[in-house]
Amino acid sequence: MNPFILFIQQLVNGLRVGSIYALVALGYTMVYGIIRLINFAHGDFIMVGGYTLAFTVPLMVAAGMPAWLAVVAAIITCAITGVLVEKLAYSPVRRRGNRMSSLITAIAMSLLLENGAQVLFGANPRGVGTLFTLPNIGMFSGTTLLTIVLGALVMVALQLFVNKTKMGRGMRAVSEDKEAATLMGVHVNRTIAITFAVGSALAAVASLMYCAQYNQVTTTMGSMLGLKAFVAAVLGGIGVVPGAMLGGILIGVVESLSKAYIGTLTGGVITSAFSDAIVFAILIVVLLVKPAGILGSNAGEKV
Amino acid sequence: MPEQKIVLQAEHLGINFGGLKAVDDFNLELCEGELVGLIGPNGAGKTTVFNMLTGVYEPTEGKEYLLGNCLNGKKVYQIVAAGIARTFQNIRLFREMTVLENVMAAFTKDIKYGMGRTLARSGGFWQEEESAYTRAIELLSLFGLQDKKAELATNLPYGQQRKLEIARALATDMKVLLLDEPAAGMNPTETAELLDCINLIRQKFHVSILLIEHDMSLVMKICERIIVLDYGCTIASGTPAEIAGNKRVIAAYLGEEDEEEGSVC
């Protein structure tokens, strides 16, 4: 096959994976922006969305409706999960404790969700029915193109939401200065809850795109995905919405290209199994060189 | 009068924060045993001067000397080792450690035993621990805190926390002590106690002190000299009497009707 064509294929593949990462990274970044917490459980919200799809898709099909409408159920479930996690765990710990307790709670939540799902659904993968039957356009599969387009649409919608709507402005206000936002009449707790809801909803859409490609869900599907999406968020600039999008695409492309080419480039010294390690290496480089990320800005500690 | 030895010297110290000149051309000659006050309205840059002198910020201009040694570019702990200690505007204690441990932590740089002796508990380990313990108790006794030595620092009342912070600074065996608003948040009784404390310190330790304060009565009572900052510039320097009558100083605190835009220097 023409090497150029191969490259384009891998690039587009990278865009597809990157769109998924971007959607998840957006969730991380929005939550970090508003409460300065890395929600370790965020990757597991994808898993929640995935399992919801696994159960509701057959229902949709049985009811004669398009399979992908099940994403509505996934969005609702994820949003509710996100808000519950915030209200029942993060918020009380935030009030009482310090940053480390919040971090530990987030890790605990992630373990809770993963193991809870394992108890409920077992450790084996579960199939999700066909979500989309789309024609291939040229050499690209329909699902791939749909994922990229859908991702782009969601990102644009989110940008508009954050910049143009009252709630979006409220979110930005709270992330800048909680006290001042309160004084300006912003309902801080409600804003935080909505941020979680929106972020989790994005995770649900990401799970839709994931399932469209891989067609199965497992209890651990969110964990590596979530980690890499987190790296994407940091790369682009955590707390910065366009940064998450940029980071997601970059990580997706890097992963895709490294899986395809690393073996040949280094003469087999480094194999494609290293693509995960490469993503982490990127994280380390970013954190050491410019922790604020590509589009981020630093805020120091007052002495 | 015998010639005064200059202990701390700041020459044309200044710092730029990305276009904003927070402090400009700060000069200081602190002599041995002197107590100099640093005052000025909020935001004048007083704490920034402290941060420069202690190495938290690196000055973009000027030089700093302690007993003739240039301190520019040194890290905070190195400057402490050289002999400058400070307290903070918002008390920074080791909250989850005991009162005793707070003071003993400051001896870390002076304790010489290494990992080997620590793990084997051999050689001079116990001697050094005992002597550190004794010195810590002595210091605490000076401030009346020795009975609370096993108390967690966070459980102390505010006034005693402030004293503990000063005791910890003294534990570093410094030649120059920088006190950042030690009387902040204190009632008149506590402030009077603090005054006694500072006098006691001057008697016992022969340190030179640079003091930031807003409590003018305290400043006028104990400072031998006062430097006044406003918008980062030194607008006056002299004895308390001179400063009290200085029109520019009064204007800086109370504001002037027709203040011009731009540099106030």
Added chain:
Amino acid sequence: MMKLKKDSQKGTLLNFAGIAVLFAALLVFQQSSLATPYMRGILIQCCYVIIMVTSLNIPNGFMGQFSLGHVGFMAVGAYTSALVTKALVQAGVPYTGLPGYAMFLIAVLVGALMAGLFGLMVSVPALRLRGDYLAIITLGFGEIIRVIIQNIPIAGGKGLAEGQAGQPLIGIKNFSNMYAIVGLTIVCVALMYAFVRSKYGRAIKAIRDDEIASEAAGINTTYYKVLAFTVSAFFAGVAGAVFAHRGLGTLQTSDFTFVKSTEYVLMVVLGGMGSLTGSIISAVVLSILPEALRAFAQYRMLIYAFLLVLMMLFRPIGLCGTWEFSLLDTLRGIRGHKPKKPQAPAAVKREEVSEDA
């Protein structure tokens, strides 16, 4: 005058007595019918988990710097020591009459030193960050170490010259014995106690409480952070070496994922961040409990995670907080003297600084 030393000597004497009792119990155990391979396996598991959790408490608990990649160092210790044992076998050392436990201890030492070296290399860049970022970067390093080990030939299959990448390491001879392992555990814990009860312990606790104030008190925070990290990595290496020689004879990288790291973090937190006693208790309980409650095995992590959330909500300092068990104080208490314990904090204080990036 030398009151501190006298007290410490009394305490040490008592502790030695206590350890002698423990060893006597071990002797009895070994001779009894209880000493099945299964029970021995659990005891060994308790040992390496104790070493891991106490070592992790040093950076996470005492120093307040959150490391999520600790199993990376355990892996380094495990694989290095396994390869050393293999090398010793290949070099014919067992035939020289050197006792088995000596070969084991050599392997452990080399493994631990290697782990300490990795700890040093990771901590120098990583400790420039704090809080969430430090957690993530250590996680990243842990994963990178794991992936590297998984893909280098000497650490797979038969190992060393005959190794194949990507395979579990097999054929690790076990020259250790129960007494060596238990003894090693006790020595490690004792060393860690010694480390923490010294200027080092005070320095790292100060760093946890207020890094800026620590610098202002003359503490070279970078030095002590890297040192504490390296020391804890060293002991993680010891734990890894014990793990590698637990008798199964194989090692696989799937035992060293970041999920395992979070499990150890969980144990540190539950036991009490800043209490080695708490770490020991949680290590033992959480190693024995799953075996005792085999029926509930699938709920194990779920229950732990739940406990962790509850702990964060109601007692963030963990079970033991910063309390340490002291045989001396306990006996004094029984005899009616008041032990010298600082009071528990009135409440957990919120961090004053708004941002840590």
